[in-house]
Amino acid sequence: MNISIIGGGAWGTTLGQTLHDNGHRVLIYDINPKAVEKINNHFHPFFDTILPDEVVATTSLKEVIDFSNYFILSVPTKAVRSVLKEINEVLNKPSVFINVSKGIEPQTLKRVSEIVEEEIDKKNLEGFVVLTGPSHAEEVILRKLTLLVSSSKDQKLSEQIQLIFSNEQYLRVYTSNDLIGCEVGGAVKNAIAVISGACTGLGLGENARAAVITRGIIEIIRVVEIMGGKKETAYGLTGIGDLIVTASSENSRNFTAGKKIGQGIPVDQIYAEQKQTIEGIRTIEAMYHLAKEYNVELPMINAAYDIIFNDLPVKEALQNLLSRDLKSEDF
Numbered sequence: 001m002n003i004s005i006i007g008g009g010a011w012g013t014t015l016g017q018t019l020h021d022n023g024h025r026v027l028i029y030d031i032n033p034k035a036v037e038k039i040n041n042h043f044h045p046f047f048d049t050i051l052p053d054e055v056v057a058t059t060s061l062k063e064v065i066d067f068s069n070y071f072i073l074s075v076p077t078k079a080v081r082s083v084l085k086e087i088n089e090v091l092n093k094p095s096v097f098i099n100v101s102k103g104i105e106p107q108t109l110k111r112v113s114e115i116v117e118e119e120i121d122k123k124n125l126e127g128f129v130v131l132t133g134p135s136h137a138e139e140v141i142l143r144k145l146t147l148l149v150s151s152s153k154d155q156k157l158s159e160q161i162q163l164i165f166s167n168e169q170y171l172r173v174y175t176s177n178d179l180i181g182c183e184v185g186g187a188v189k190n191a192i193a194v195i196s197g198a199c200t201g202l203g204l205g206e207n208a209r210a211a212v213i214t215r216g217i218i219e220i221i222r223v224v225e226i227m228g229g230k231k232e233t234a235y236g237l238t239g240i241g242d243l244i245v246t247a248s249s250e251n252s253r254n255f256t257a258g259k260k261i262g263q264g265i266p267v268d269q270i271y272a273e274q275k276q277t278i279e280g281i282r283t284i285e286a287m288y289h290l291a292k293e294y295n296v297e298l299p300m301i302n303a304a305y306d307i308i309f310n311d312l313p314v315k316e317a318l319q320n321l322l323s324r325d326l327k328s329e330d331f
């Protein structure tokens with residue numbers, strides 16, 4: 001098959017290699033000419049890896065739209081709506097959108113599937129799938145064992161995407177019928193990973209990390225349920241699986257950004273220094289608004305919001321969390 005990849009960063013380019021491994025032809029689109037040039041010179045834009053010659057890129061959106069009717073969305077979530085608007089202006093055929101970005105729009109609290117439905121004309125929207133799970137691009141590019149989940153309202157489509165991406169050497173894809181649970185888990189785990197990193201930056205240890213991961217999954221479940229997903233999904237690869245890999249890894253941009261927050265580095269400086277996408281800070285903002293709107297208890301996310309957006313010192317935020325009323329370990 002021909003498959004178009006919108007966003008040639010760490011993840012989009014890596015998935016390009018996987019699709020090539022699986023016998024598909026790919027064309028990657030990116031706004032960054034330097035990234036495109038690197039890919040066309042057979043280098044991964046972020047990793048020290050030589051790409052197959054056939055993984056090629058372009059800065060022309062028209063070219064990538066003409067190339068196929070399967071579009072992988074691998075731009076940061078903040079760019080998804082604008083890039084979809086641009087695609088919609090040119091698109092003239094029914095197409096499938098496969099989202100691999102992990103975030104929720106802070107102003108609207110919309111998931112990417114909802115944004116796609118809003119921005120792509122109905123007649124050209126053949127289907128939507130989310131492909132998500134614990135998957136550092138740094139490992140997938142080296143073809144290290146990884147498990148993912150493909151989820152869609154259309155079971156046949158999630159099975160087709162499962163087949164397209166699965167590779168018996170290193171990548172096994174499961175399907176799920178809980179699109180909302182998969183989308184929300186993938187997004188909110190980034191917020192918890194920032195919090196986990198902040199604990200490390202503050203000098204806390206493994207006990208704190210285990211506490212953040214475990215209570216973090218409770219906060220994820222609360223959001224999954226309020227948004228209409230299934231609690232059980234959060235216990236799988238797209239929830240706890242992705243949370244473990246992100247909240248405990250130096251490979252994670254969210255964990256790394258959190259570490260800097262814990263060291264007292266201002267967020268503006270973190271964004272300026274860290275060139276790659278950090279989804280979790282934006283998701284903390286989204287979750288803070290969601291917690292208010294739906295009266296959901298998200299104590300760690302609220303504390304992170306106060307640190308990042310209200311300049312509350314990290315130590316004070318931690319003290320506030322610890323001095324809350326004592327209670328039983330509810331789920």
Ligand SMILES: NC(=O)C1=CN([C@@H]2O[C@H](COP(=O)(O)OP(=O)(O)OC[C@H]3O[C@@H](n4cnc5c(N)ncnc54)[C@H](OP(=O)(O)O)[C@@H]3O)[C@@H](O)[C@H]2O)C=CC1
Nearest residue numbers: 007009010011012030031032074079101102136137276277
């Ligand atoms: N890296 C990983 O291991 C994984 C990442 N993800 C998710 O995938 C998404 C992308 O992450 P990742 O690839 O790591 O991010 P990167 O920051 O590595 O790359 C994003 C790329 O998208 C480009 N871009 C930004 N805006 C646009 C636009 N409007 N049109 C076209 N290209 C654009 C960026 O260009 P520029 O540099 O000029 O801004 C950059 O090249 C995120 O949501 C992330 O959470 C999911 C699983 C694994």
Ligand SMILES: O=C(CO)COP(=O)(O)O
Nearest residue numbers: 133134135136252253254
């Ligand atoms: O989503 C990811 C792994 O599953 C990547 O996480 P980071 O964006 O924090 O690196």
